[in-house]
Ligand code: IDP
């Protein structure tokens with residue numbers, strides 16, 4: 001029982017993000033990381049990496065029936081990304097607020113997608129949508145010894 005409570009506390013304080021290929025191409029890594037850390041998130045894991053087709057199809061498997069799936073996989077594999085695990089109280093929800101709506105045209109002013117995203121498909125950043133997915137997505141990209 002104690003173990004579960006401890007795990008729950010750990011999990012609710014972390015989220016997973018990717019600075020997507022457009023963010024890297026446009027030279028926005030520094031500016032986006034600055035906004036993330038200035039908003040109270042601590043980077044506990046981070047790497048520059050590139051998704052293969054298999055990786056992107058697995059990561060976004062939940063969207064495989066959607067009409068934009070092929071476009072999404074092509075976009076997410078076309079160049080390097082920055083993958084990171086972020087720590088903060090209420091991390092998942094607070095990070096979704098910080099990045100803004102999926103469509104940058106609908107993202108609140110000052111959010112990362114409002115400032116750095118080009119379109120609903122090329123929208124600069126990923127943020128986990130639940131504590132469970134934050135764990136799954138973090139484990140997809142990082143081994144335990146890469147998390148600090
Ligand atoms: P989220 O990233 O805000 O959680 P999701 O609905 O989970 O949004 O979609 C995953 C990703 O798929 C989006 O971030 C975006 O890159 C892409 N995407 C979502 N909806 C569309 C669409 O209608 N057209 C093209 N690409 C889309």
Ligand code: MG
Nearest residue numbers: 126127128129
């Ligand atoms: Mg999503």
